[in-house]
Structures are given as C-alpha cells and as structure tokens.
Amino acid sequence: MNIAHWIAASLSNQGVRYVFGVPGGExxxxxxxCYHQGLEFVLTTHETGAAFMADSYYRRTGRMGVxxxxxxxxxxxxVTGAAQAYLDRSPILFLTGTVAESLLPFYPHQVIDQxxxxxxxxxxxxxxxxxxxxxxxEDALRQMWxxxxxxxxxxxxxxxxxxxAEGEPLGPxxxxxxxxxxxxxxxxxxxxxxxxxxPVLVVGVEAATPELAPLVARFARRYQMPVYTTYKAKxxxxxxxxxxxxxxxxxxxxxxxxxxxxxxxxxxxxxGFDPVELRSEWLGAWPKxxxxxxxxxxxxxxxxxxxxxxxxxxxxFLEAMLAGANPNRESSAALEPWKNQQAxxxxxxxxxxxxxxxxxxxQVLDVVEEVKGDAIxxxxxxxxxxxxxxxxxxxxxxxVLQSNGLGTMGYALPAAIGAQLAEPxxxxxxxxxxxxxxxxxxxxxxxxxxALPVVVLVFVDRALALIxxxxxxxxxxxxxxxxxxxDFVEVARAFGxxxxxxxxxxxxxxxxxxxxxxxxxxxIIEVPVDPAAYAELx
Numbered sequence: 204m205n206i207a208h209w210i211a212a213s214l215s216n217q218g219v220r221y222v223f224g225v226p227g228g229e230x231x232x233x234x235x236x237c238y239h240q241g242l243e244f245v246l247t248t249h250e251t252g253a254a255f256m257a258d259s260y261y262r263r264t265g266r267m268g269v270x271x272x273x274x275x276x277x278x279x280x281x282v283t284g285a286a287q288a289y290l291d292r293s294p295i296l297f298l299t300g301t302v303a304e305s306l307l308p309f310y311p312h313q314v315i316d317q318x319x320x321x322x323x324x325x326x327x328x329x330x331x332x333x334x335x336x337x338x339x340x341e342d343a344l345r346q347m348w349x350x351x352x353x354x355x356x357x358x359x360x361x362x363x364x365x366x367x368a369e370g371e372p373l374g375p376x377x378x379x380x381x382x383x384x385x386x387x388x389x390x391x392x393x394x395x396x397x398x399x400x401x402p403v404l405v406v407g408v409e410a411a412t413p414e415l416a417p418l419v420a421r422f423a424r425r426y427q428m429p430v431y432t433t434y435k436a437k438x439x440x441x442x443x444x445x446x447x448x449x450x451x452x453x454x455x456x457x458x459x460x461x462x463x464x465x466x467x468x469x470x471x472x473x474x475g476f477d478p479v480e481l482r483s484e485w486l487g488a489w490p491k492x493x494x495x496x497x498x499x500x501x502x503x504x505x506x507x508x509x510x511x512x513x514x515x516x517x518x519x520f521l522e523a524m525l526a527g528a529n530p531n532r533e534s535s536a537a538l539e540p541w542k543n544q545q546a547x548x549x550x551x552x553x554x555x556x557x558x559x560x561x562x563x564x565x566q567v568l569d570v571v572e573e574v575k576g577d578a579i580x581x582x583x584x585x586x587x588x589x590x591x592x593x594x595x596x597x598x599x600x601x602x603v604l605q606s607n608g609l610g611t612m613g614y615a616l617p618a619a620i621g622a623q624l625a626e627p628x629x630x631x632x633x634x635x636x637x638x639x640x641x642x643x644x645x646x647x648x649x650x651x652x653x654a655l656p657v658v659v660l661v662f663v664d665r666a667l668a669l670i671x672x673x674x675x676x677x678x679x680x681x682x683x684x685x686x687x688x689x690d691f692v693e694v695a696r697a698f699g700x701x702x703x704x705x706x707x708x709x710x711x712x713x714x715x716x717x718x719x720x721x722x723x724x725x726x727i728i729e730v731p732v733d734p735a736a737y738a739e740l741x
Contacts, residue, residue: 204367204368204372205232205236205364205365205366205367205368206331206333206336206359206363206364206365206366206367206368207232207233207235207236207359207364207365208236208239208240208368209336209368209369209372210233210236210298210336210340210357210359211233211236211237211239211240211242212236212240212372213340213372213373214237214240214242214269214296215240215241215242215372216372216373216374216375217266217267217344217373217375217376218266218267218375219242219266219267219269220242220243220266221242221243221244221245221257221260221269221624222237222242222243222244222245222269222270222271222298223244223245223247223253223254223256223257223260223268223269223270223271223621224244224245224246224247224250224253224270224271224272224277224298225246225247225248225249225250225253225271225272225273225277225280226244226246226271226273227272227273227274227277227300228273228274228300229273229274229300229301229302229361230271230272230273230274230277230298230299230300230359232361232364232365233271233298233300233359233364234271237271242269244271245624245649245653246649246652247617247646247649248643248645248646248648248649249280249643249645249646250270250272250277250278250280250281250284251280251281251283251284251613251617251643252284252613252616252617252643252645252646252649253270253271253272253281253284253617254268254270254281254283254284254285254287254288254295254297255284255287255606255613255614255617255618255621255643256268256617256618256620256621256624256646256649257269257270257284257288257293257295257621258284258287258288258291258293258295258604258614258618258621259581259604259617259618259619259620259621259622259625260621260622260624260625261293261294261295262293262601262604262622263579263601263604263621263622263625263626264625265412265413267294267295267296267344267347267348268288268293268294268295268296268621269295269296269298270284270295270296270297270298271298272297272298272299272300273299273300274299274300274301274302274313274314274317275313275314275315276313277299277300278299278315278317278320278321278358279315279320281297281299281321282320282321282324283609283611284297285297285321285324285325285354285356286324286609286611287606287608287609287611287614288324288325288353288354289324289325289326289353289354289608289609290479290608290609291408291435291479291606291607291608291609292351292352292353292408292409292435292477292479292608293352293353293354294347294348294352294353294354294355295347295354295355296343296344296347296354296355296356296357297321297325297354297355297356297357298357298359299317299321299356299357299358299359300358300359300360300361300364301314301317301330301358301359301360301361302314302360302361303360303361303362304332304360304362304363305362307360317356317358318330318356318358321356322356324354325353325354325355325356326346326347326349326353326354326355327342327343327346327347327355327356328355328356328358329343329356329357329358330357330358330359330360331357331358331359331360331363332363333363333366336363336368336369337368337369337370337373339357340357340373341373341376343355343356343357344373344376345376345379348376348377348378348379349378349379350378350381350409350499350500351409351477351499351500352378380516380518380519381498381499381514381515381516381517382514382515382516383515383516383519384513384515384516384519384520384523386523388513388515389520389523389524389526389527392497392513392520392523392524393523393524393527393528395470395495395511396426396470396472396524396530397426397527397528397530398530399468399469399470399530400469401467401468401469401470401537402426402427402428402468402469402470402471402472403428403429403430403431403448403464403465403468403470403471403472404422404423404426404428404429404430404431404472404474405430405431405432405433405451405465405471405472405473405474405476406419406430406431406432406433406436406439406440406474406475406476407432407433407435407436407473407474407475407476407477407480407498408433408435408436408475408477408479408480408608409474409475409476409477409498409499409500409517410436410439410474410475410498410517411432411435411436411438411439411475411600411601412600412601413599413600413601414518415439415475415517415518415521416438416439416440416599416600418518418521418522418525419439419440419474419521420439420440420441420444421521421525422521422524422525423440423446424444424446425524425525425529425530426524426529426530427446427530428446428472429446429447429448429464429538430444430446430447430448431448431449431450431451431461431465432447432449432450432451433450433451433452433476433477433480433481433607434450434452434453434480434592434603434605434607435480435605435607435608436475436600437450437592437597437603438597438598438599438600438601438602438603439600441597441598441599442596442597442598443596443598445538446538448461448464448538448541448542448545449461449545449593450592450593451481451485452480452481452482452485452607453482453588453589453592453607454589454592454593454740454741455482455484455741456548456740456741457545457548457593458482458484458485460541460544460545460548461541462485462488463541464541465488465492466488466491466492468492468493469493470493470495471492471493471494471495472495472496472497473494473495473496473497473498473509474497474498474517475497475498475517476496476498476507477500477504477608478504478506478507479607479608480607480608481507485507486506486507489506489507489508490508493510494507494508494509494510494511495509495510495511495512495513496509496511496512496513497512497513497515497517497520498513498514498515498517499514499515499516499517500514501513501514502514545593548593548739548740549565549593549594549740551739551740552565552590552736552737552739552740553565553566553569553736555733555735555736555739558733558735560664560731560732560733560734560735561663561664561730561731561732561733562706562707562708562711562730562731562732562733563732563733563735563736564586564587564590564662564664564732564733564734564736564737565590565594565736565739565740566708567662567708567711567730567732568587568590568591568594568595569594570708570711570712570715571591571594571595571632571634571660571715572594572595572596573712574712574715574716574719575595575630575632575715575719576630576719577598577599577602577629577630578629578630578631578632578658578719579602579603579604579619579622579626579629579630579631579632580595580597580602580603580604580631580632580633580634581603581604581605581614581615581616581618581619581622581631581632581633581634582603582604582605582615582633582634583605583612583613583614583615583616583633583634583635583636583639583640584605584606584610584611584612584614584639585612585636585638585639585667585668585669586636586668586669586672586734586737586740586741587634587635587636587662587668587737588605588634589669589737589740589741590736590737590740590741591634592605593740604618604619604622605618612636612638612639612642613639613642613643614639615633615634615635615639616633616635616639616640616643616644616646616647616659617643617646617649618633619631619632619633619657619658619659620646620649620650620655620657623650623655623656623657624653624655627655630656630658630719631656631657631658632657632658632659632660632719633657633658633659633660634660634662635659635660635661635662636661636662636664636667636668637661637662637663637664637665637686637688637691638666638667638686638688640659640661640688640691641686641688641689644694647659647694647698647700647725648698650698650700650725651698651699651700651724651725654723654724655725656721656722656723656724656725656726657725657726658715658718658719658721658725658726658728659695659725659726659727659728660715660728660730661688661691661727661728661729661730662730662732663688663691663729663730663731663732664731664732664733664734665685665686665687665688666681666684666685666686666734667683667684667686668684668734668737669737669741670683670684671684671685671734672734672737672738672741675738690729691704691727691729692704692727692729694727695725695726695727698725699724699725700724700725700726700727701718701721701724701725701726701727702726702727702728702729703718703726703727703728703729704728704729704730704731705728705730706731711728711730714728715728
C-alpha cells in the first residue's frame, strides 16, 4: 500500500465518506486512492466552495470534513475555507499536493510555501515525509479534535504519495474529552448556581452539539436560567421555549437589550462560550458582568475575563448539575420586559410597507418561518442574516448553518449542498443575498450533477446592504456597494433547476412550499426586497 492509499484508508476509518475539491496533477495519486478506498469525490468549481461543503457536512453529521486541493492556485483558493473552519471551530482536513521533494529547491512553476500559507489558518500544517507520515497524520487528526476544534493541513509531495506506507492504516481518532467534574466541584457549583437570584445562561459553539443540546435545555429549565445563545449555538434549546431570549453577537439593537439584561444578573454563566462570535462592542460590556465560565477552553480570552472558571468536560458538568436539587426561584416572569423590547424592534421592521424596490425582507423572513417546517436552513453573511437570526425560530441545534466566527459571504449556497449530501431526505433551504450568491454561484453545478433538491432563496436588493447601511450611519457616500445581479430565474434554468420570481408574499408562500416539496432538482426563488427595513432591525 502506498502512502496515498494509506491516507485514504485511514480517512475511511475515521468515518469519512466524501472528499470535496478540485483535482490537479499533483493530487492524482490521492484522488485515485480515494476512489479505490470507497471515498466519493465531490467535484466542486472552487476550493472555497469545497471547504464550505465540508464544513456543513461536519455540522450535520459530526464527521470530519476533507478538502482536496492541488498545488499553487488550488492551495491558495483553499485559504478562505480554512479560515472559515479555523474561526468557526470545525475539524476539516485540507490535503494539498506539491511537486516531488527533489524538485522543491529549484523548480518554481506553481510552487509556493503551502505549509506557511495555511499555517495561520489551521491548527496544524506540515509537509508529509516518508519517514514520519504515520506520526504526522495521527498528530494532525488529534490536533483537529482537540479543543477548540479546528482544521489541519497536510502537504503531500508527489514522490511521498507513491512511496510505501508504514504499517496498517490509522484507526479512528476521536475527540478527547476534557477533565471530568469531581464530586467536590459539583457540590460547590450546584450550591453557587443555586444561590444566584437572577442568573442568566449564555451558550456558545462548544455546547452546540446534538449530544449536549438536550442536557443544556434540561439544565436551563432546572435552574430557571433564561438563555441567550451565540449565533452558532442557535437552536441548542428549542427557541419557542419561553426561557430562550434569542441570539447575541451582531445586531446593535438586540445586543443593547441583551447587555442591559445581563447587567441586571447576579450571575452570567458562560457555557461552551467562544468570543470569536461577538462584535467588539461586547468588550466594553464585559467588565460590568458577574461572569463565570464553564467549558473545555476557558480562560483563553483576555478581552472577556471571567471571575470564576471551570475547565471541564461539558457533558459531565451538565449531568452533575442535573443531579442536584432544584433551586428555589422563579425567573420566567422577569423576562417579559426584555422580550417585549425585542418584539418592538421586530415590529418596527415589519411595519414598513413594500416599495417599488421590492418586498420587506422582515416580512419575507416571516413567510420563511411559517413555511420552512423542519428544513435545515443555511444563511449567508449580510444584513439579511442578522434579521433572519432574530426572526427564524429553530427547534434543533445546527438546524441553522452559518459562518459567524469568520463571517464570510458566499457560505450559504455550498453549505446547503454539503448539508443535503449529509441528509438526502431532509429539506434544505439556503437564504442568500444577491452579493453572496454571486460569489460561489458555480457550485450550483454540484447540485445539478448530483440531482440535489436544494432550495435557494435569493434576497435581491442590488446592493451590499449591510455595508451601505454602515456607510450611511458614518455619513459616507454609498461607494462600491451597488450590484448588477443576473436573472436568477434564468440561472436556475441554466443549471437544470426551477426558477421562481414571486412579487407578493402570497406568491412567495406558495413558491416556497412548492420548492420544499420538490425532490428531484434544485430551485431558485428570486425575491426583490427593499433594504429599508434593515435599518430598523439593526
């Protein structure tokens, strides 16, 4: 078995089923190995799109993602995808090819230092050698699954790929759990949390897993703690539960309400928190809060200090807390003033009438909320995403997929394809702005080739609305923000799909319901919207 086949077999042992990417001469040995080891290669049109598909596939399955990129431009194109995985805490393995080791010192064509290129946006980046390939791959996998989770990069010279491998392929490498909670610490924290009169729970991405989500919900109810989540943790507790206060991190209007609420608390408990998801305005709020932090990666955030920390496996912490006595408090009634303020913001945004530019995006999102059912929703970065996170209610963790640590545009469309591959029988809906849709529009060819019934709802306002809004608030002219998008109905047809352009909310409701019921091909629904409502919602 050569090293390329050994790598592919080792990945198969990790539960990998798909490899996403764009081939090239320097990765042909790996591509052939993936084929013979039963790993399905998904040909994408861009390496960034491949990484976003791998990211959403991981979010929906818990299995590591894999991206294959060739020398030079392939590796360079993968950088944004690696940065997404790095800042959004996703275990994605990036495999890049390069020329033979004997050529590297003097052969310049397409040759760049790919290890150095990807090192700043991965947890581990190295060039495999014949002598150390076994230890290197094992180390890469362990680094990916060590907290905080993140990507790793392996650069594979062509001569190493075809050299003989050492020993059997690697067995499964799993995430290592943090320290378990001791009985003494459990008693201390049970009493401490139980004595708080107005505690508030803030849940972050580390706790946003199918295993932990039910425990988080039970914990919040047991200790009567209202729950805020970061955007990545949206749905960790069913959002129609009266204890759920909504998301924090990006909207100035909603964040001011949350900050004022947290200032009234005598305990703000951070559970699996990662400040990579918050705006800089939260730095000023933090010193005012009575913060305690629990998770595997506590105390690493100098701008977000906690007065009390506990580095512990979250599952063991939650189970121990649930075994404790119920605290004697009722805090649900106190939530209404804060919820009413949030409702007022949404109502202001909804009241704006449709204009000649298009429908009110808040009302469009109300229709999405009404029709989506249990669909997986991917949301692209921009003004629409902030509104969507406060209008859509999700009942399950990772039912919404979005880029928040990196906050990159272009994520939602390929992420929807990755989610549909992960769960072919689920309905998947991508919410994108026209600017985000244009960035990786070519990935629709993947949906076409694989007959994936992804639904793409494009909010067409012919602008980078979030940046235009910021320009206006700063007194600047709207420079470089106006777009000339294509006819997305014709784009859908060009990719073998169905295109719709509803002009009323009633037409949208019918088109979206029909699209989500369609199971044989993709659908693009183009909705002209007036961005005026975003100013009210943000």
